[in-house]
Amino acid sequence: MSAPAGAGPREVLGLREAVAITVGIVIGAGIFKAPAMVAGLTGDPAWMFGAWLLGGLISLVGALCYAELATTYPHAGGDYHFLHRAFGRSVSLLFGWARLSVITTGSIALLGFVFGDYMTAILPLPGLSPAGSAAVYAALSIVGLSWINLLGIRASSSTQLWLTCLEIGGLLLVLAAALLANAAPAAPPSPAPAATPSAAAFGLAMVFVLLTYGGWNEAAYISAEVRDARRNMVKALVLSIGLITLLYLLVNWAYWRALGLQGMADSQALAADVLALEFGAAGQVVISVMIAITALTSINATMIVGARTSYALGRDWTALRWLGEWNDLRGAPANALRLQCVVALALVALGLATGGGFNTMVEFTAPVFWLFFLLSGLSLMVLRWREPQAVRPFRVPLYPLLPLVFCTTCGYMLWSSLSYVGAQTLGGLNAAWVSVGVLALGLLLLWWLRGAARTAPAS
Numbered sequence: 354m355s356a357p358a359g360a361g362p363r364e365v366l367g368l369r370e371a372v373a374i375t376v377g378i379v380i381g382a383g384i385f386k387a388p389a390m391v392a393g394l395t396g397d398p399a400w401m402f403g404a405w406l407l408g409g410l411i412s413l414v415g416a417l418c419y420a421e422l423a424t425t426y427p428h429a430g431g432d433y434h435f436l437h438r439a440f441g442r443s444v445s446l447l448f449g450w451a452r453l454s455v456i457t458t459g460s461i462a463l464l465g466f467v468f469g470d471y472m473t474a475i476l477p478l479p480g481l482s483p484a485g486s487a488a489v490y491a492a493l494s495i496v497g498l499s500w501i502n503l504l505g506i507r508a509s510s511s512t513q514l515w516l517t518c519l520e521i522g523g524l525l526l527v528l529a530a531a532l533l534a535n536a537a538p539a540a541p542p543s544p545a546p547a548a549t550p551s552a553a554a555f556g557l558a559m560v561f562v563l564l565t566y567g568g569w570n571e572a573a574y575i576s577a578e579v580r581d582a583r584r585n586m587v588k589a590l591v592l593s594i595g596l597i598t599l600l601y602l603l604v605n606w607a608y609w610r611a612l613g614l615q616g617m618a619d620s621q622a623l624a625a626d627v628l629a630l631e632f633g634a635a636g637q638v639v640i641s642v643m644i645a646i647t648a649l650t651s652i653n654a655t656m657i658v659g660a661r662t663s664y665a666l667g668r669d670w671t672a673l674r675w676l677g678e679w680n681d682l683r684g685a686p687a688n689a690l691r692l693q694c695v696v697a698l699a700l701v702a703l704g705l706a707t708g709g710g711f712n713t714m715v716e717f718t719a720p721v722f723w724l725f726f727l728l729s730g731l732s733l734m735v736l737r738w739r740e741p742q743a744v745r746p747f748r749v750p751l752y753p754l755l756p757l758v759f760c761t762t763c764g765y766m767l768w769s770s771l772s773y774v775g776a777q778t779l780g781g782l783n784a785a786w787v788s789v790g791v792l793a794l795g796l797l798l799l800w801w802l803r804g805a806a807r808t809a810p811a812s
């Protein structure tokens with residue numbers, strides 16, 4: 354049954370569950386691919402490890418900014434709520450639309466394909482092409498995890514905890530394989546000492562690093578459901594970033610020890626190559642299972658936080674109030690979860706029909722993501738100025754220096770993504786127009802909602 358209008362999220366999550374959700378979102382398939390590109394771009398072990406450490410520090414700065422926002426304004430809408438308070442309903446509506454239409458649901462669909470690709474490598478479905486088998490596995494994972502989330506936050510968070518433990522166990526297996534294997538043979542002597550990477554090369558390396566760290570901000574969406582959120586949200590964010598940074602450094606060390614820097618740069622499947630050194634052909638199966646579990650972990654965590662934005666959207670706009678219904682018995686935004694599932698399945702079908710075109714389309718929404726991420730960082734300073742009387746259990750240290758560092762990083766990532774997208778094409782069109790089109794449709798939705806609000810009868 355749907356909850357009455359006054360019902361909403363309850364504080365049922367502990368610190369452990371909050372950390373599991375955050376870590377599960379962040380640690381995705383990127384850690385199995387990005388290190389190869391970072392190794393090639395930096396060209397030196399010290400610069401490579403420095404890039405991953407810097408990524409953790411930048412993420413920590415961002416987490417401190419979000420800790421202030423999440424403890425001052427705990428809300429199931431997360432960034433949506435912060436943007437609403439700082440910039441008004443129009444900006445938050447556009448953000449909610451972007452998440453529902455592409456950012457969140459696109460991520461779920463893509464992760465579903467990752468799961469499907471690796472499950473197909475282990476157990477292909479009879480009578481289907483590899484692409485068809487992957488799509489069926491993707492759809493099954495989305496439906497199954499959506500069903501678990503509809504059972505309530507306790508069921509989804511418990512699932513997340515177990516999946517995250519398995520995911521971390523897989524990364525530790527890579528570390529163990531590197532420790533058991535012989536160290537990589539020494540590389541042939543270089544004609545000259547390794548040069549410092551150019552600013553452009555290191556900057557591109559940081560793009561891959563920060564993308565691999567991406568997702569920690571999603572913890573803000575469960576701030577209204579965390580017990581003693583004013584203290585635990587800070588702990589959850591800091592502990593999550595610390596654990597992720599440590600794991601990333603250890604995994605990169607494992608890759609480097611087993612394969613060497615050049616071996617890392619040349620590898621197309623880092624974890625598989627490391628496991629093969631110790632476990633042979635069985636390592637291929639192990640890595641496929643490990644990445645499939647990683648994909649499921651990220652899908653489930655993304656579903657938990659993604660539906661909270663649509664819930665907040667429904668609470669703010671009368672015409673979308675059905676999205677704002679909360680199942681109080683189970684502790685879940687049921688209609689928002691159902692819509693999220695339907696849109697993600699539609700994107701899976703589109704991905705199957707268009708092949709790589711869909712993957713490219715979703716990738717090109719990066720400018721939209723970094724635009725709103727930048728606005729979320731700016732909202733901290735706007736709300737400090739606009740609502741000085743608000744009780745802030747946690748304040749960002751070294752204010753305004755750290756928020757400015759975070760916003761500058763987001764601005765750089767926005768510029769980098771726009772520069773990349775501007776050089777790509779999609780169906781013969783400049784790919785940058787994909788992002789513009791997403792926002793344009795959001796403007797049409799805004800125009801319709803405003804019209805509906807004006808014509809709605811007074812209650």
